[in-house]
Amino acid sequence: MYQYSDFDDAFVRERVAQFRAQVERRIDGNLTEDEFKPLRLMNGLYLQLHAYMLRVAIPYGTLNSRQMRQLAMIAEDWDKGYGHFTTRQNIQFNWPRLADTPDILDALADVEMHAIQTSGNTIRNVTADHFAGAAADEIADPRPVAELIRQWSTDHPEFQFLPRKFKIAVTGSPNDRAVTRAHDIGLRMIRNETGEPGFEVIVGGGLGRTPMIGKVIREFLPRTDLLPYLESIVSVYNALGRRDNKYKARIKITVAETGLDEFRNRVDTRFEQLRSQFGGADLAMLARIEQAFAPPAFRSAPLGQYDAAREADPAFRSWTDTNLAPHKAEGYAIVTVSLKVHGATPGDATSDQMRALADLAERFGHDELRISHEQNVILPHVHKSDLPEVHSVLRKHGLATANVGLISDIIACPGMDYCVLATARSIPIAQEIAQRFDDLKLEHEIGDLKIKISGCINACGHHHVGHIGILGLDRAGVENYQITLGGDGTETAAIGERAGPGFSAEEIVPAIERLVHAYLDLRGSKGESFLQTYRRLGIGPFKAALYPERVDAHAA
Amino acid sequence: MSRHRHSPKVVTASSLLEGDTVWLTADDRWTRNMSEAELIEDEAVAEDRLLFAISQPDLVVGAYLADAAPSKSGPIPVHFRETLRTKGPSNYFHGKQQQEQAVAPASNFEEA
Numbered sequence: 001m002y003q004y005s006d007f008d009d010a011f012v013r014e015r016v017a018q019f020r021a022q023v024e025r026r027i028d029g030n031l032t033e034d035e036f037k038p039l040r041l042m043n044g045l046y047l048q049l050h051a052y053m054l055r056v057a058i059p060y061g062t063l064n065s066r067q068m069r070q071l072a073m074i075a076e077d078w079d080k081g082y083g084h085f086t087t088r089q090n091i092q093f094n095w096p097r098l099a100d101t102p103d104i105l106d107a108l109a110d111v112e113m114h115a116i117q118t119s120g121n122t123i124r125n126v127t128a129d130h131f132a133g134a135a136a137d138e139i140a141d142p143r144p145v146a147e148l149i150r151q152w153s154t155d156h157p158e159f160q161f162l163p164r165k166f167k168i169a170v171t172g173s174p175n176d177r178a179v180t181r182a183h184d185i186g187l188r189m190i191r192n193e194t195g196e197p198g199f200e201v202i203v204g205g206g207l208g209r210t211p212m213i214g215k216v217i218r219e220f221l222p223r224t225d226l227l228p229y230l231e232s233i234v235s236v237y238n239a240l241g242r243r244d245n246k247y248k249a250r251i252k253i254t255v256a257e258t259g260l261d262e263f264r265n266r267v268d269t270r271f272e273q274l275r276s277q278f279g280g281a282d283l284a285m286l287a288r289i290e291q292a293f294a295p296p297a298f299r300s301a302p303l304g305q306y307d308a309a310r311e312a313d314p315a316f317r318s319w320t321d322t323n324l325a326p327h328k329a330e331g332y333a334i335v336t337v338s339l340k341v342h343g344a345t346p347g348d349a350t351s352d353q354m355r356a357l358a359d360l361a362e363r364f365g366h367d368e369l370r371i372s373h374e375q376n377v378i379l380p381h382v383h384k385s386d387l388p389e390v391h392s393v394l395r396k397h398g399l400a401t402a403n404v405g406l407i408s409d410i411i412a413c414p415g416m417d418y419c420v421l422a423t424a425r426s427i428p429i430a431q432e433i434a435q436r437f438d439d440l441k442l443e444h445e446i447g448d449l450k451i452k453i454s455g456c457i458n459a460c461g462h463h464h465v466g467h468i469g470i471l472g473l474d475r476a477g478v479e480n481y482q483i484t485l486g487g488d489g490t491e492t493a494a495i496g497e498r499a500g501p502g503f504s505a506e507e508i509v510p511a512i513e514r515l516v517h518a519y520l521d522l523r524g525s526k527g528e529s530f531l532q533t534y535r536r537l538g539i540g541p542f543k544a545a546l547y548p549e550r551v552d553a554h555a556a
Numbered sequence: 557m558s559r560h561r562h563s564p565k566v567v568t569a570s571s572l573l574e575g576d577t578v579w580l581t582a583d584d585r586w587t588r589n590m591s592e593a594e595l596i597e598d599e600a601v602a603e604d605r606l607l608f609a610i611s612q613p614d615l616v617v618g619a620y621l622a623d624a625a626p627s628k629s630g631p632i633p634v635h636f637r638e639t640l641r642t643k644g645p646s647n648y649f650h651g652k653q654q655q656e657q658a659v660a661p662a663s664n665f666e667e668a
Contacts, residue, residue, distance in 0.1 A: 027573070029614045047617060049637075050644055050651040052575040080650055095650070098573050345647045416637060417645035425640075427647045477635050 001064055001368070002147045002292040004112040011155070012109045015116060019043045020102035027099065042122075044115025045101055048418050054093045054101060055118040056108060060128035060146035060170070061089035061371040061378075065358035068369055070111040072354035078104050083354065085339060085347040087411055087460055088167070089127050089371045090118060094418055116154060121162045123153035123234065129171045129178045130372035133293060134334050134380035136326035139189050140197060142172035144290040145226065148282065151289075152227055159234055163241030164249035166234065167206075174491060179373060181205045181214045181493035182465055184251045185233060190220065198222045203233060203263075204255035207459035211495045212252045215260050217267065225275065227282040232270040236263065296366035298329040301385045309388035316391050318444075319402040324387075327380075333387065335365075335379040336372070337394060338401040338409060342438035343431050346412045347375030356397040364390050373462075374411055376404065406443045407451060407516065408434035411462055415455025415472060416479075422455035424472025424479040425505075429453055432509045437516075446516055448529040452487070465489035467531045468515065469496045470508065481508040483515070485542055486534045497539055499546050511546055518545030562599040566590065566624040566631050567609045568641070569616035577641045577652065578616060579631075580609050586616060588655065590642045591630030596621075 004012070019039070026036040040046075044055040056071070063071075071091055075083045078100045079093040086092055096104060108114055117124055126149045133141040149168055153159065159166070171178040172189040180186025186202035199221045205214025221229055237251045240258060248257075255263050310317045325334040337357065339347050349357070357377055361369045364386040370378035382390055394400040403409050410433060413419065415426030430453055437443045452466030456473075463469030469484035480502040487496030503511045516530075522541055523533045534542065544550075567580035568590075578586040579593035587593060596602040602621050609619035623634040633639045644651020 033572075033613050033617050047570055047575050049641055050576055080648075094645075098575065416640055417647055425646060427645075431647065474637075479636060 001062060002143075002289060008112070008151075009109070012112075012114045012116070015043070015114065016102060016105040016109055019105060023098060023102055038120070040101075041119040042116065043101075043105065044118035045096075045098075046119065047420070048094070049416070049420055050418065051095045052098055052101070053418065054096050054104060054115055055086070056091050056093070056113060056115045057118050057125040058089050058091060058113070058371050059150050060126055060132065060143050061130050061373075062128075062132075062143060063369040063371065064367050065362040065369070067111045067113055068354050068358035068361065070107060070113070072351040072358070074104055074107055075354070076351040082348050082350045084345070084414065085349065085371050085375050085377070087347075087373050087375060087413065087462055088125060089130070089373055090125055091371070092414070094414075119165075120160075121164050121166075122160055123149075123156065123162075123166045123168065126150050126153070127167070127169045127178055127183075127373060129173055129176075130370045130374075130378050131177060131325060131334050131380065132172060132370070133295065133368075134327050134329075134332075135173050135175075135177075136328045137175050138173045138328060139191065140172045141293055141295075142170040142178075142187075142189055144286060144293050145187070145189070146170050147289045147293075148227065148286050149230065151285065152230070152282070159238065162234070162238055163243050163254075164246070164251075166237075166251065168230070176489075176491040176493070177372075179462070179465065179489040179493075181491075182207055182211075182462070182489060183214065184237075185230065186214050187226075192220045196222060199226065201229065201233075204252040204260075205493075206250050206252040207462060207464045208250070209247060209457045209459075210250075210252065211459065211464040212256070213493050213495060214252075215255065217260065217264050224283060225271075228275045228278045229267070229271055231274055232267045235270050235274070236266045240266070295329075296368070296381055298332060298381070299383060300331055301383055303331060303384050306384040306387055309391075313388075315395075315400075315402070316388060319391055319400055320387065322402045322406060322444075323404045329381070331383055331385070333382055333384050335382050335387070335390065336404045337377040337379065337399050338404050339376050339399075340403055340409050340434065341398060341401050342403075342408055343435040345427050346410050346430050349377070353397050353399055356393060356399065360390055360393055374409065376409070403434075403443060405448050405450070407437050407446050407449045408443055410434060410451045410453060411466070412453040413455050413460035415453075415461075419455060421458060422472070423457070423474040424455050424481065426453040426455040426461055426470070426472055429470060429472070429481065429505070429508055433512055436509050436513065440513075442516070446520065446530070447526075448531075449516075450489075451512070462489060463487070464495045465493065466496060467529075467534070468512065470512075473502060475502065479505045481505065483508075483511065483546065485515075485539055486531065488531060499539065499543055500550075501547075514545045514548070515542055518542055562597070562602075563623050563634070564625065564631070565596045565602045565621040566593040567596070567602070567605050567619060568593070568622050568638075569609055569619035572613075572615055572617055575617075580605060580619075584608070588652065590624075590633065591627075593624070593631050595624055595626055595631040 201218040202214035365379040412430035416422035454461035465487040482502040484496030582594035624631040
């Protein structure tokens, strides 16, 4: 893992000291809220529906056990004993007091963490494949590049006041687990025909009120050109992006209005100016960062214990079937720890659970943890012979839910239970759906199905790329839920299609149930997923299942 | 053309230090209990009371007028968003609903 340099440490400490003084001046009346708000947002402090909320960056979702324990301590000492892991691999504390936030930031700095650029019109926390450095299908570990981008973008003087926020995601695998096509810039690590490493650069993707799949601006960018090229894109956007209309200010609109070819030409022109200015310092830095991401010393051990436990314990077998992913090292597995207990809040972990995860990472996982944008925690390097014990510890802490990738593994934004922007609640809908399908004992039969729920048009819950997306709206003072179908956040990315009129909070779970039963009836074989069935048949039969009364009306 | 009918309002905001929901009372205090809030029937008075709230940036943040309805026990919310603000989130027993159950007085908020 990357460790802070003296420069990083001094910078973060200085920012905390500045913020401490700003909070003091706000409390003693020397700063107005208008003056203070941009300062607190620069440090990740929001004011939400019931309290302040502190959003802490977890760069590319990577944590060690010490950091996880510190998050547990913060949750316990300054919050309500839990944290909420977000769809951008961050953690949010929902109940801090204003006066405590400088102390919280100091505690974060103690473990090389911060909340800088988790808000505001800046380059936000860079996200990456949560299986980075471990996945069997990976070309290269995307984290060194993500760390380079983090250092380049942090406090970048030209990019602190962009037209709008800016999100970058990186994947090192052809199987896109980082939703790169729905980011302002998506980077896919590839090799060209001569084997040279580089990136496919995708620009102008995004969800929100105008969802768009990103477009390829550069089919192959040599690895050595990465930072000057990124700087060129953001620089052109900074000049062209619309500051007159918040809803048209994201780069997706800039690219759409400028035209991809013209936008690309401008980026290329800027790139010619900038390239020489980098002078190799970026590459020297990348080389240093790469050393910090050397793979751990994997061991070999017999797998007898693992096989025997699978044979003897159906709960363990079921968990290994759903929650493990193939690791690049022989005998190892990637463990996804589900934060989706049926009926619980997606993405929440208590301080005790965080400590249990930190202990497991330290004992069995080469001291590494990841947070996925799907709001789960990953132990990226666990030897299979250790899995029975890992599973047994997870069980003790309510962390052994065997549902990763299934219908109850729902992404949900905080919604109106916490968020000031929300138009409806999302958490209770997620809880009810998960509980309902657990009661029906159907989720393993249903198989791979991603439900994603947002409580407003801003789409933090990624509903546009859910196989089933749910968008909560306020219709004349009543919560109303719209369904989209066929969305996909992977390398075959697609924006879901709106099914029709929305459903009330009482109607939405039965509607999802009708939809799923229709899929079970329609699928060609047990192996055909919901998304495959949808792509084969189109929206028609699913609409008919959602709105049976309309079919009846037509037939009459 | 008939004028848009003014619905009763309360002045609400977030407290500066805690960030939690507070309401303005008729005697110029900030309360954490909506039933103690001043229900304002007159539109002009409501605007005036909002200006009064905004003039206290050292106590509250983001003051606005919210629709409310009268009840035997004082003003109650009309919109579900405001209902959530009077209670707290629905996934945990946190926020106002937790404070109400506490034995200690609900409010030690200083008078304006």
